[in-house]
Amino acid sequence: MAALVTDCIAAQLSLVTLLLCSSLASTAQHTLGAGTSLSVEDRPQPFLVSPDGTFSCGFLQVGDNAFSFSVWFTASQNSTAVWTANRDAPVNGRGSRVSFTRDGELALADANGTMVWTSRTGGVSAGRRGLTVSLNNTGNLVIADPSTGSTVWQSFDWPTDTLLPSQPFTKDTKLVAGYYSLNFDNDNVLRLLYYGPDVASLYWPLPDLNIYAAGRTNYNSSRIAFLNNTGVFLSSDQLQAQATDLGLGIKRRLTIEQDGNLRMYSLNTSGAWTQTWSALKQPCHAHGICGRNGICEYQPSLRCSCLPGHNMTDRADWRKGCKPLFSIGNCSQGTAPPSPEQFMFVKVPQTDFYGFDLAFNKPVTFEQCRDTCLNMCQCSAFSYRIDGNGFCYPKGLLFNGYTSPNFPGSIYLKVPRDFNVSAPLIAAASAAGLACSPNDTVKTVNPDVYGKAPRSSGKWAYLFAFAGVLGVLDLLFIATGWWFLSSKQSIPTALEAGYRKVMTSQFRRFTYRELKEATGNFKEELGRGGSGVVYRGVLEGGRVVAVKRLAVDVTVQGDEEFWAEMTVLGRINHINLVRIWGFCSERKHKMLVYEYVENQSLDRHLFDADGDGKAATLAWSERYKIALGTARGLAYLHHECLEWVIHCDVKPENILLTREFDAKISDFGLAKLSKRDGGAGVELTHMRGTSGYMAPEWALNLPINAKVDVYSFGIVLLEIVVGSRLQDQTTETGERLQLPQIAQALRHVLDSGDVMSLVDARLQGQFNPRQAMEMVRISLSCMEERTCRPTMDDIAKALTAFDDEDEHPAYHS
Ligand SMILES: *[C@@H]1O[C@H](CO)[C@@H](O)[C@H](O)[C@H]1NC(C)=O
Ligand SMILES: *[C@@H]1O[C@H](CO)[C@@H](O)[C@H](O)[C@H]1NC(C)=O
Ligand SMILES: *[C@@H]1O[C@H](CO)[C@@H](O)[C@H](O)[C@H]1NC(C)=O
Ligand SMILES: *[C@@H]1O[C@H](CO)[C@@H](O)[C@H](O)[C@H]1NC(C)=O
Ligand SMILES: *[C@@H]1O[C@H](CO)[C@@H](O)[C@H](O)[C@H]1NC(C)=O
Ligand SMILES: *[C@@H]1O[C@H](CO)[C@@H](O)[C@H](O)[C@H]1NC(C)=O
Ligand SMILES: *[C@@H]1O[C@H](CO)[C@@H](O)[C@H](O)[C@H]1NC(C)=O
Ligand SMILES: *[C@@H]1O[C@H](CO)[C@@H](O)[C@H](O)[C@H]1NC(C)=O
Ligand SMILES: *[C@@H]1O[C@H](CO)[C@@H](O)[C@H](O)[C@H]1NC(C)=O
Ligand SMILES: *[C@@H]1O[C@H](CO)[C@@H](O)[C@H](O)[C@H]1NC(C)=O
DSSP: OHHHHHHHHHTTOOHHHHHHHHHHHTTOBSEEOTTEEEEGGGTTSOSEEOTTSSEEEEEEEEETTEEEEEEEETTOTTOOEEEESOTTSOEESSSOEEEEOTTSOEEEEOTTSOEEEEOSOOSHHHHHTTOEEEEOTTSOEEEEETTTTEEEEEGGGSOOSEEOTTOOBOTTOOEEETTEEEEEOTTSOEEEEEEOSSOEEEEESOTTSOTTTTTOOSOOTTOOEEEOTTSEEEETTSOEEEOTTOOSSOOEEEEEOTTSOEEEEEEOTTSOEEEEEESOSSGGGSTTSSOTTEEEEESSSEEEEEOTTEEESOTTOGGGOEEESSOOOOOSTTSOOOOGGGEEEEEETTEEEOSOBSOOBOSOOHHHHHHHHHHOTTOOEEEEETTTTOEEEEESSOOSEEEOTTOOEEEEEEEETTOOSHHHHHHHOOOGGGOOOTTOSGGGOOOOOOOOOOOOOGGGGGGOSSOOOTHHHHHHTOSOOOOOOOHHHHOOSOOSHHHHHHHHHHSEEOOHHHHHHHTTTTTOEEEEETTEEEEEEEOTTSOEEEEEEEOGGGGGSOHHHHHHHHHHHHTOOOTTBOOEEEEEEETTEEEEEEEOOTTOBHHHHHSOTTSSSOSOOOOHHHHHHHHHHHHHHHHIIIIISSSEEOOSOOSGGGEEEOTTOOEEEOOGGGSOEEOTTOTTOBOOSSOOOOTTTOOGGGGGTOOBOTHHHHHHHHHHHHHHHHOSOGGGOBOTTSOBOOHHHHHHHHHHHHHHOOOTTTSOGGGTTOSOHHHHHHHHHHHHHHTSOGGGSOOHHHHHHHHHHTTTSOSOOOSOO
16 A cells, blocks of 8 residues: 555645545455455546556546546556556546446446446356456456356457557457557458558568568467566567667566557666667557548658648548649540540659559669559559669559668659649648659659579570569568458348248358367367358268357358348358358357368469479369359359359368369458449448459459459469469569560460470470460450459359360470
């Protein structure tokens, strides 16, 4: 108790408060039984104090007459919250109350009696067990059952923006501040994500680096991280962050903050926090800070400004970015694009915008780069790097802009020729760094650093001249993509009881207990992916099934809506689609029961995972059969289903094989369900899909339609021919092969007829060249701009036309 009084003095409270504090201090406890409560007026008395006094728990003021129920370091000057029950719903400063009820529930009530937050541990039996609530020396607020010693609820399981030493950070944990969050991504890497109202992107580890270069690995799937008392933050992806003041006995926290940075802090003896580590060394590397068309600059402190010719959208909020004061015309289909002569470019030196590249060309001259942008209607600017290489990036949208004196390139903004840049520039951007005169157009810039012959190696060596797109784009969207379409758009009218009855004959709802039994308590794991973990199960009657436990994200979906979505999927029945037998939806347990397909997924057969060249090779006839089956399955989804279904995540992992190597597409239900007449495409707010297989339009915020599947199918088709992952192909300089390079290579093959050079060498020439050529032709057409891509129906027909060929007529002799 003495410690608490000292803390009160340290906090320099007024004498009156001090007296109040000490008089109540005798009642500050670290464990409370049922039936206790604290009203907000009793502040600053804490509700609980940890046994060693390090942490307090109670009401904290978060605004005028607004309070939160939080845990904080007792000795910190400003009582920095490390956990908060009601972060988004502060309570009134009069009449609000937190109680530990007789039923064993911790509950926070607002002045008018509204229950703002509860621990949901209540229930009569909980009351009978005599639960207690206590604050641990670690800062963990714990509801426990003293008779068994078991923990019923703990604040460590529900972190807000802060991780404390000894608090586990798991695959289900997320630290959140505003639009920013820290969590383990599907690929096992701990990442920072910006999830703004317009776009989402990952920004740490820095997306320009591959994860190994960033010192991480995606190999370890345990997805766990820890901040230990010494000041080391260790994660299973091999991240090892060290505080600058390593050592025991220091009070620490790891917090994600409103500026998107993740920082470690130590509490010093005067109660102030000292930063001892941060994830981003350069604060402008956080995405979304200055919004669309905004530029971030850090010199010596962070500052936002607008591009020339732009004006802040909302004076109070940089995150809303800047609006152009001009128009570069309308690029939607049906209107003639404005002619290139109408434009000029304004140079913004040492500046880059991350992502949304429409293409990537290297090495090209400045004029080629400029003309590329001029001739692309959607291009709003281009980035050109004058570092001896001639990197050219035409940009669609301008997000995540930043200026740095070290950046070896500039942005050239497309503006109408008759637009007076200087006038609005003064009104819009106070930043001196953006000085630019109307004369500073592309005509005056003429870097002479291009023309070097491209070099490349391996199979692709002779195949390309220049070009490339997706690499950077992809990274933006590896993020946790998982959604169902909003129910209003896709819920069928068929929720009537009669309909349900019909459905249950083939397709049924399982109870959690049934599935738990069927899978032997989820014993045998068949695989895992972004959407959940799949287990082998045996139903009553002996039918073998695959049970997919959906990842937590989907469980926000209400029971009724989930049921409705599932009944649509249950009706889908095609030889090349994995059958869904049923589902389970009990509170947080959401599961799908699939037909069991024996022979694993295509990637296991196609790619040589060990790199030893000895993987059992799929014969050509099998490959063609798989390609055809996959095309037919997708064509069915797109054109023949009762509901028009877009898969959105076509990749070898989602193509399962039967014993006879027939393809069965899985996971289709997890994507968007959309009405057939909604053919114009539906705006999606979340992303799904997998790096390397995603169509470029995902990155451009265009409405998504079935052509995204066509694109992904084209990539898979080519991989079937080549026998390796396109994403893993690199040029001699170690760069990832980009889309235009691939397209160029395919065009070369079609022109020269030399398909042999492309086909998987492991087949040792045992393939049908006419079929291979057709596959290459189709694959190339799938990579076109989306309006030019064929439909899945066209593709299925084209592949069928070559189906009855010999397996592999002699290619050479
Ligand atoms: C109680 O007050 C909160 C705001 O303090 C308000 O949002 C809520 O609607 C009120 N509830 C009732 C039942 O009046
Ligand atoms: C609370 O702290 C004690 C020792 O300080 C520890 O044994 C116990 O595991 C902790 N409980 C929880 C739930 O953190
Ligand atoms: C924290 O982790 C580091 C690195 O693994 C280790 O050297 C140190 O002993 C750990 N400290 C504690 C208190 O466990
Ligand atoms: C994965 O990470 C965990 C936690 O860091 C570690 O205990 C485990 O040994 C690692 N597994 C492998 C295979 O490296
Ligand atoms: C604690 O940190 C604050 C701010 O960093 C600094 O002003 C103060 O001198 C430090 N106090 C001690 C005792 O180190
Ligand atoms: C505490 O808050 C005051 C007022 O907001 C601020 O001036 C001061 O720097 C803060 N102190 C610490 C240690 O954060
Ligand atoms: C662009 O054209 C489309 C269709 O022609 C129209 O619906 C849209 O409003 C136009 N947008 C602008 C910004 O003019
Ligand atoms: C451009 O704007 C400047 C500053 O407002 C003005 O002085 C100049 O006359 C304008 N030029 C044209 C061609 O409108
Ligand atoms: C820029 O926006 C402000 C208010 O947000 C407005 O007053 C001003 O006129 C705008 N400037 C231009 C050139 O449109
Ligand atoms: C712009 O260019 C014209 C002609 O090239 C020149 O006469 C004029 O002085 C230049 N203006 C500025 C501000 O450099």
